[in-house]
Amino acid sequence: MACETFYLPTVIYQGIGCFEQLGKVAASHGRKALLACGRHALRRAGILPRALELLSAAGVGCALYDQVEGEPTLPMVSQGIALARDQGCDLAIGLGGGSAMDVAKAVAGLLPLAGSPAEYLAGRKVERPGLPFIAVPTTAGTGAEATKNAVLIDPQQGVKTSIRHDSWFARAALVDPALTLHAPRAVTAAAGGDALCQAIETYVSIGASPITDALCEDALRRIGRSLVRVCEDGSDLAARADMLYGSLMGGMALANARLGAVHGMAHPLGFRYNIPHGVICALLLPHVMAYNLPYATAKYARIAEILGVNTSGMAAEQAAEAAVQAVAEINRRIGIPATLRGFGVPREDWPAIIAESLPSGSLKANPRPMQAEDVQAVLEMAIG
Numbered sequence: 001m002a003c004e005t006f007y008l009p010t011v012i013y014q015g016i017g018c019f020e021q022l023g024k025v026a027a028s029h030g031r032k033a034l035l036a037c038g039r040h041a042l043r044r045a046g047i048l049p050r051a052l053e054l055l056s057a058a059g060v061g062c063a064l065y066d067q068v069e070g071e072p073t074l075p076m077v078s079q080g081i082a083l084a085r086d087q088g089c090d091l092a093i094g095l096g097g098g099s100a101m102d103v104a105k106a107v108a109g110l111l112p113l114a115g116s117p118a119e120y121l122a123g124r125k126v127e128r129p130g131l132p133f134i135a136v137p138t139t140a141g142t143g144a145e146a147t148k149n150a151v152l153i154d155p156q157q158g159v160k161t162s163i164r165h166d167s168w169f170a171r172a173a174l175v176d177p178a179l180t181l182h183a184p185r186a187v188t189a190a191a192g193g194d195a196l197c198q199a200i201e202t203y204v205s206i207g208a209s210p211i212t213d214a215l216c217e218d219a220l221r222r223i224g225r226s227l228v229r230v231c232e233d234g235s236d237l238a239a240r241a242d243m244l245y246g247s248l249m250g251g252m253a254l255a256n257a258r259l260g261a262v263h264g265m266a267h268p269l270g271f272r273y274n275i276p277h278g279v280i281c282a283l284l285l286p287h288v289m290a291y292n293l294p295y296a297t298a299k300y301a302r303i304a305e306i307l308g309v310n311t312s313g314m315a316a317e318q319a320a321e322a323a324v325q326a327v328a329e330i331n332r333r334i335g336i337p338a339t340l341r342g343f344g345v346p347r348e349d350w351p352a353i354i355a356e357s358l359p360s361g362s363l364k365a366n367p368r369p370m371q372a373e374d375v376q377a378v379l380e381m382a383i384g
Protein backbone atom coordinates (compact mmCIF):
# COMPACT_ATOMS: atom_id res chain seq x y z
CA MET A 1 0.00 0.00 0.00
CA ALA A 2 1.21 3.48 -0.80
CA CYS A 3 0.02 6.64 0.90
CA GLU A 4 1.95 9.81 0.12
CA THR A 5 0.92 13.14 1.59
CA PHE A 6 1.39 16.57 0.09
CA TYR A 7 1.16 19.49 2.49
CA LEU A 8 1.56 23.19 1.86
CA PRO A 9 -0.39 25.56 4.08
CA THR A 10 1.18 28.73 2.63
CA VAL A 11 -0.91 31.30 0.77
CA ILE A 12 1.25 32.24 -2.21
CA TYR A 13 0.86 35.70 -3.73
CA GLN A 14 2.56 35.67 -7.10
CA GLY A 15 3.19 38.09 -9.92
CA ILE A 16 5.11 41.23 -10.80
CA GLY A 17 4.10 43.90 -8.29
CA CYS A 18 2.53 41.59 -5.69
CA PHE A 19 5.09 42.93 -3.18
CA GLU A 20 2.76 45.95 -2.88
CA GLN A 21 0.41 43.67 -0.89
CA LEU A 22 2.94 43.30 1.94
CA GLY A 23 1.24 45.73 4.32
CA LYS A 24 -2.22 44.26 3.83
CA VAL A 25 -0.97 40.70 4.17
CA ALA A 26 1.10 41.49 7.26
CA ALA A 27 -1.83 43.29 8.90
CA SER A 28 -3.92 40.14 8.60
CA HIS A 29 -1.36 38.21 10.67
CA GLY A 30 -0.12 40.62 13.33
CA ARG A 31 0.34 44.15 14.62
CA LYS A 32 4.10 44.37 14.98
CA ALA A 33 6.61 42.58 12.76
CA LEU A 34 10.20 41.59 13.26
CA LEU A 35 11.62 42.20 9.78
CA ALA A 36 14.82 40.23 9.07
CA CYS A 37 17.00 41.20 6.11
CA GLY A 38 20.60 41.88 5.08
CA ARG A 39 22.58 45.04 5.74
CA HIS A 40 22.89 46.87 2.43
CA ALA A 41 21.61 45.38 -0.84
CA LEU A 42 17.87 45.77 -0.27
CA ARG A 43 18.28 49.25 1.16
CA ARG A 44 20.25 50.29 -1.94
CA ALA A 45 17.67 48.67 -4.24
CA GLY A 46 14.85 50.61 -2.56
CA ILE A 47 13.12 47.38 -1.53
CA LEU A 48 13.63 47.76 2.22
CA PRO A 49 12.43 51.40 2.32
CA ARG A 50 9.33 50.37 0.34
CA ALA A 51 8.66 47.45 2.71
CA LEU A 52 8.81 49.83 5.68
CA GLU A 53 6.42 52.25 3.93
CA LEU A 54 3.98 49.48 3.10
CA LEU A 55 3.96 48.16 6.68
CA SER A 56 3.57 51.62 8.14
CA ALA A 57 0.73 52.51 5.76
CA ALA A 58 -1.10 49.35 6.85
CA GLY A 59 -0.64 50.20 10.53
CA VAL A 60 1.85 47.39 11.18
CA GLY A 61 4.73 48.32 13.49
CA CYS A 62 8.21 47.12 12.59
CA ALA A 63 11.36 46.12 14.47
CA LEU A 64 14.17 45.91 11.94
CA TYR A 65 16.86 43.22 12.25
CA ASP A 66 19.15 44.01 9.32
CA GLN A 67 22.18 41.97 10.32
CA VAL A 68 21.71 38.85 8.19
CA GLU A 69 24.90 38.48 6.15
CA GLY A 70 26.23 35.33 4.52
CA GLU A 71 24.88 32.02 5.77
CA PRO A 72 22.30 32.13 8.60
CA THR A 73 23.64 31.50 12.12
CA LEU A 74 22.31 30.80 15.60
CA PRO A 75 23.59 34.15 16.95
CA MET A 76 21.49 35.94 14.29
CA VAL A 77 18.43 34.00 15.43
CA SER A 78 19.15 34.75 19.11
CA GLN A 79 19.59 38.46 18.35
CA GLY A 80 16.37 38.48 16.33
CA ILE A 81 14.45 36.77 19.13
CA ALA A 82 15.82 39.21 21.73
CA LEU A 83 14.81 42.19 19.58
CA ALA A 84 11.38 40.74 18.79
CA ARG A 85 10.69 40.03 22.48
CA ASP A 86 11.89 43.47 23.52
CA GLN A 87 9.70 45.16 20.90
CA GLY A 88 6.65 42.97 21.48
CA CYS A 89 6.53 41.53 17.96
CA ASP A 90 3.74 39.09 17.12
CA LEU A 91 4.88 38.32 13.55
CA ALA A 92 8.14 37.79 11.64
CA ILE A 93 8.90 38.70 8.04
CA GLY A 94 11.91 37.38 6.14
CA LEU A 95 12.85 39.73 3.28
CA GLY A 96 15.81 38.51 1.23
CA GLY A 97 17.43 35.27 0.17
CA GLY A 98 17.29 31.95 1.98
CA SER A 99 19.38 33.28 4.86
CA ALA A 100 17.01 36.13 5.75
CA MET A 101 13.97 33.89 5.33
CA ASP A 102 15.46 31.14 7.50
CA VAL A 103 16.47 33.57 10.26
CA ALA A 104 12.95 35.06 10.31
CA LYS A 105 11.41 31.58 10.17
CA ALA A 106 13.47 30.42 13.16
CA VAL A 107 12.77 33.62 15.13
CA ALA A 108 9.04 33.13 14.56
CA GLY A 109 9.19 29.45 15.41
CA LEU A 110 11.37 29.65 18.50
CA LEU A 111 10.35 32.95 20.10
CA PRO A 112 7.50 31.54 22.22
CA LEU A 113 9.42 28.40 23.25
CA ALA A 114 11.47 27.74 26.36
CA GLY A 115 15.12 26.83 25.79
CA SER A 116 17.83 28.24 23.57
CA PRO A 117 17.94 28.06 19.76
CA ALA A 118 21.12 25.94 20.16
CA GLU A 119 19.14 23.24 21.99
CA TYR A 120 16.66 22.98 19.13
CA LEU A 121 19.41 22.85 16.53
CA ALA A 122 20.97 20.05 18.59
CA GLY A 123 17.78 18.03 18.25
CA ARG A 124 15.31 19.18 20.92
CA LYS A 125 11.80 18.74 19.54
CA VAL A 126 9.74 21.79 18.62
CA GLU A 127 6.51 21.01 20.40
CA ARG A 128 4.16 23.80 19.48
CA PRO A 129 3.60 26.42 16.79
CA GLY A 130 5.40 29.73 16.90
CA LEU A 131 4.47 33.18 15.63
CA PRO A 132 3.19 33.69 12.08
CA PHE A 133 5.95 34.03 9.48
CA ILE A 134 5.75 35.78 6.10
CA ALA A 135 8.36 35.09 3.40
CA VAL A 136 9.39 37.57 0.73
CA PRO A 137 12.16 36.09 -1.44
CA THR A 138 14.45 38.51 -3.28
CA THR A 139 16.67 35.83 -4.82
CA ALA A 140 15.64 32.74 -6.76
CA GLY A 141 17.24 29.74 -5.13
CA THR A 142 16.41 28.09 -1.85
CA GLY A 143 12.63 27.89 -2.06
CA ALA A 144 12.63 28.68 1.68
CA GLU A 145 9.34 30.50 1.18
CA ALA A 146 7.72 27.08 0.72
CA THR A 147 9.57 24.89 3.22
CA LYS A 148 9.13 24.11 6.91
CA ASN A 149 12.78 24.07 7.95
CA ALA A 150 15.40 26.66 8.78
CA VAL A 151 19.01 25.72 7.99
CA LEU A 152 21.35 27.29 10.53
CA ILE A 153 25.03 27.29 11.48
CA ASP A 154 26.06 26.84 15.12
CA PRO A 155 29.54 28.44 15.09
CA GLN A 156 30.36 27.11 18.58
CA GLN A 157 29.62 23.49 17.78
CA GLY A 158 30.87 23.82 14.21
CA VAL A 159 27.74 22.36 12.66
CA LYS A 160 25.26 23.37 9.99
CA THR A 161 21.92 21.64 10.19
CA SER A 162 18.23 22.45 10.29
CA ILE A 163 15.32 22.83 12.69
CA ARG A 164 11.90 21.89 11.32
CA HIS A 165 8.27 21.77 12.31
CA ASP A 166 5.04 21.42 10.36
CA SER A 167 3.91 24.80 11.70
CA TRP A 168 7.00 26.55 10.33
CA PHE A 169 5.68 26.93 6.80
CA ALA A 170 5.14 30.59 5.96
CA ARG A 171 1.55 31.74 6.45
CA ALA A 172 2.03 33.79 3.28
CA ALA A 173 4.73 34.15 0.63
CA LEU A 174 4.96 37.16 -1.66
CA VAL A 175 6.67 35.89 -4.79
CA ASP A 176 7.41 38.93 -6.94
CA PRO A 177 9.96 38.49 -9.76
CA ALA A 178 10.66 42.24 -9.84
CA LEU A 179 12.28 41.94 -6.39
CA THR A 180 15.01 39.70 -7.84
CA LEU A 181 16.15 42.17 -10.54
CA HIS A 182 18.78 43.74 -8.29
CA ALA A 183 20.58 40.48 -7.42
CA PRO A 184 24.21 40.57 -8.66
CA ARG A 185 25.53 37.91 -11.04
CA ALA A 186 27.41 35.83 -8.47
CA VAL A 187 24.39 35.67 -6.15
CA THR A 188 22.08 34.91 -9.09
CA ALA A 189 24.34 32.08 -10.28
CA ALA A 190 24.77 30.48 -6.85
CA ALA A 191 21.09 30.76 -5.95
CA GLY A 192 20.06 29.49 -9.38
CA GLY A 193 22.47 26.58 -9.08
CA ASP A 194 20.77 25.64 -5.81
CA ALA A 195 17.35 25.87 -7.47
CA LEU A 196 18.48 23.58 -10.30
CA CYS A 197 19.98 21.14 -7.81
CA GLN A 198 16.88 21.08 -5.62
CA ALA A 199 14.56 20.40 -8.55
CA ILE A 200 16.77 17.53 -9.76
CA GLU A 201 17.40 16.01 -6.32
CA THR A 202 13.72 16.13 -5.43
CA TYR A 203 12.70 14.68 -8.81
CA VAL A 204 14.79 11.55 -8.23
CA SER A 205 14.40 11.34 -4.43
CA ILE A 206 12.87 8.22 -2.91
CA GLY A 207 10.04 10.42 -1.59
CA ALA A 208 8.98 11.68 -5.03
CA SER A 209 5.29 11.47 -5.95
CA PRO A 210 3.25 12.39 -9.04
CA ILE A 211 2.59 15.85 -7.57
CA THR A 212 6.23 16.57 -6.75
CA ASP A 213 7.25 15.16 -10.15
CA ALA A 214 4.96 17.65 -11.89
CA LEU A 215 6.36 20.53 -9.85
CA CYS A 216 9.96 19.46 -10.49
CA GLU A 217 9.42 19.01 -14.22
CA ASP A 218 8.03 22.50 -14.64
CA ALA A 219 10.73 23.91 -12.33
CA LEU A 220 13.39 22.23 -14.49
CA ARG A 221 11.82 23.52 -17.71
CA ARG A 222 11.91 27.10 -16.40
CA ILE A 223 15.33 26.88 -14.78
CA GLY A 224 16.79 25.04 -17.77
CA ARG A 225 15.76 27.76 -20.23
CA SER A 226 16.51 30.74 -17.98
CA LEU A 227 19.43 30.10 -15.60
CA VAL A 228 22.21 30.88 -18.07
CA ARG A 229 20.16 33.72 -19.53
CA VAL A 230 19.57 35.41 -16.18
CA CYS A 231 23.30 35.24 -15.39
CA GLU A 232 24.08 36.88 -18.73
CA ASP A 233 21.40 39.55 -18.47
CA GLY A 234 19.99 40.13 -15.00
CA SER A 235 17.54 42.71 -16.33
CA ASP A 236 15.54 40.07 -18.25
CA LEU A 237 12.37 40.04 -16.16
CA ALA A 238 10.83 37.04 -17.94
CA ALA A 239 13.94 35.00 -17.16
CA ARG A 240 13.94 36.29 -13.57
CA ALA A 241 10.30 35.17 -13.29
CA ASP A 242 11.15 31.71 -14.62
CA MET A 243 13.87 31.37 -12.00
CA LEU A 244 11.71 32.58 -9.11
CA TYR A 245 8.76 30.35 -9.99
CA GLY A 246 11.12 27.43 -10.65
CA SER A 247 12.75 27.93 -7.27
CA LEU A 248 9.32 28.18 -5.59
CA MET A 249 8.08 24.97 -7.22
CA GLY A 250 11.29 23.17 -6.27
CA GLY A 251 10.76 24.33 -2.67
CA MET A 252 7.16 23.11 -2.66
CA ALA A 253 8.32 19.75 -3.96
CA LEU A 254 11.31 19.28 -1.65
CA ALA A 255 9.24 20.16 1.42
CA ASN A 256 7.22 17.03 0.64
CA ALA A 257 9.63 14.66 -1.10
CA ARG A 258 13.02 15.61 0.45
CA LEU A 259 16.32 16.05 -1.39
CA GLY A 260 19.36 13.82 -1.97
CA ALA A 261 23.06 13.22 -1.44
CA VAL A 262 24.15 16.65 -2.70
CA HIS A 263 22.33 18.37 0.14
CA GLY A 264 23.50 15.73 2.61
CA MET A 265 27.13 16.49 1.77
CA ALA A 266 26.75 20.22 1.07
CA HIS A 267 26.23 21.28 4.67
CA PRO A 268 29.48 19.88 6.16
CA LEU A 269 31.52 20.89 3.08
CA GLY A 270 30.00 24.35 2.83
CA PHE A 271 30.47 25.07 6.51
CA ARG A 272 34.04 23.75 6.81
CA TYR A 273 35.43 25.50 3.74
CA ASN A 274 33.17 28.54 3.71
CA ILE A 275 31.60 27.73 0.34
CA PRO A 276 28.22 29.38 -0.34
CA HIS A 277 25.36 26.88 -0.24
CA GLY A 278 24.38 27.36 -3.88
CA VAL A 279 27.96 26.98 -5.11
CA ILE A 280 28.66 23.75 -3.25
CA CYS A 281 25.29 22.29 -4.26
CA ALA A 282 25.76 23.14 -7.94
CA LEU A 283 29.36 21.89 -7.88
CA LEU A 284 28.45 18.52 -6.35
CA LEU A 285 25.36 17.98 -8.50
CA PRO A 286 26.90 16.45 -11.67
CA HIS A 287 29.15 14.20 -9.55
CA VAL A 288 26.24 12.87 -7.50
CA MET A 289 24.16 12.46 -10.67
CA ALA A 290 26.95 10.44 -12.26
CA TYR A 291 27.14 8.27 -9.13
CA ASN A 292 23.35 7.80 -9.12
CA LEU A 293 23.08 6.93 -12.83
CA PRO A 294 22.07 3.27 -12.56
CA TYR A 295 19.51 4.12 -9.85
CA ALA A 296 17.71 6.97 -11.62
CA THR A 297 18.21 6.23 -15.30
CA ALA A 298 14.68 6.89 -16.55
CA LYS A 299 14.27 10.15 -14.66
CA TYR A 300 17.69 11.45 -15.65
CA ALA A 301 16.83 10.63 -19.27
CA ARG A 302 13.67 12.71 -18.86
CA ILE A 303 15.74 15.55 -17.33
CA ALA A 304 17.96 15.55 -20.42
CA GLU A 305 14.87 16.02 -22.58
CA ILE A 306 13.51 18.80 -20.37
CA LEU A 307 16.87 20.57 -20.46
CA GLY A 308 16.70 20.61 -24.25
CA VAL A 309 18.94 17.69 -25.20
CA ASN A 310 17.81 15.91 -28.37
CA THR A 311 17.52 12.40 -26.97
CA SER A 312 15.80 10.79 -29.94
CA GLY A 313 17.52 7.55 -30.84
CA MET A 314 19.41 7.43 -27.55
CA ALA A 315 19.14 4.49 -25.16
CA ALA A 316 17.90 5.53 -21.70
CA GLU A 317 21.40 5.11 -20.22
CA GLN A 318 22.87 7.38 -22.87
CA ALA A 319 20.17 10.02 -22.38
CA ALA A 320 20.71 9.85 -18.62
CA GLU A 321 24.43 10.50 -19.11
CA ALA A 322 23.54 13.40 -21.39
CA ALA A 323 21.62 14.95 -18.47
CA VAL A 324 24.80 14.87 -16.36
CA GLN A 325 26.68 16.58 -19.19
CA ALA A 326 23.91 19.15 -19.64
CA VAL A 327 24.07 20.09 -15.96
CA ALA A 328 27.88 20.29 -16.05
CA GLU A 329 27.60 22.60 -19.08
CA ILE A 330 25.12 24.89 -17.32
CA ASN A 331 27.53 25.04 -14.37
CA ARG A 332 30.41 25.94 -16.68
CA ARG A 333 28.40 28.72 -18.31
CA ILE A 334 27.33 30.29 -15.02
CA GLY A 335 30.81 30.08 -13.50
CA ILE A 336 30.44 27.24 -10.98
CA PRO A 337 33.77 25.41 -10.39
CA ALA A 338 33.74 21.84 -11.74
CA THR A 339 35.66 20.35 -8.81
CA LEU A 340 36.55 20.92 -5.16
CA ARG A 341 40.24 21.25 -6.03
CA GLY A 342 40.40 25.00 -5.46
CA PHE A 343 38.75 24.84 -2.04
CA GLY A 344 41.42 22.90 -0.17
CA VAL A 345 39.55 19.83 1.03
CA PRO A 346 42.35 17.71 2.56
CA ARG A 347 41.95 13.95 2.75
CA GLU A 348 42.47 13.97 6.51
CA ASP A 349 39.14 15.85 6.79
CA TRP A 350 37.21 13.25 4.79
CA PRO A 351 36.31 10.93 7.70
CA ALA A 352 34.73 13.88 9.54
CA ILE A 353 32.91 15.09 6.41
CA ILE A 354 31.59 11.57 5.81
CA ALA A 355 30.52 11.18 9.45
CA GLU A 356 28.71 14.52 9.35
CA SER A 357 26.97 13.70 6.05
CA LEU A 358 25.63 10.27 7.02
CA PRO A 359 22.89 11.33 9.52
CA SER A 360 21.38 13.76 7.01
CA GLY A 361 17.74 13.15 6.04
CA SER A 362 18.60 14.41 2.55
CA LEU A 363 21.30 11.77 2.14
CA LYS A 364 18.80 9.10 3.16
CA ALA A 365 16.39 10.22 0.41
CA ASN A 366 19.01 9.76 -2.34
CA PRO A 367 17.93 7.18 -4.95
CA ARG A 368 21.21 5.28 -4.55
CA PRO A 369 21.59 4.17 -0.91
CA MET A 370 24.53 6.06 0.59
CA GLN A 371 26.89 4.49 3.11
CA ALA A 372 30.29 5.85 4.15
CA GLU A 373 32.02 4.31 1.12
CA ASP A 374 29.49 5.90 -1.22
CA VAL A 375 30.05 9.38 0.22
CA GLN A 376 33.78 8.76 -0.12
CA ALA A 377 33.32 7.72 -3.75
CA VAL A 378 31.48 10.98 -4.51
CA LEU A 379 34.24 12.95 -2.76
CA GLU A 380 36.82 11.16 -4.95
CA MET A 381 34.86 12.23 -8.04
CA ALA A 382 34.32 15.80 -6.87
CA ILE A 383 37.90 16.43 -5.80
CA GLY A 384 38.90 16.10 -9.47
Ligand SMILES: [Fe+2]
Pocket: 142, 194, 198, 263, 277, 281
Ligand atom coordinates in the same frame (compact mmCIF):
# COMPACT_ATOMS: atom_id res chain seq x y z
FE1 LIG B 1 19.61 23.98 -1.30
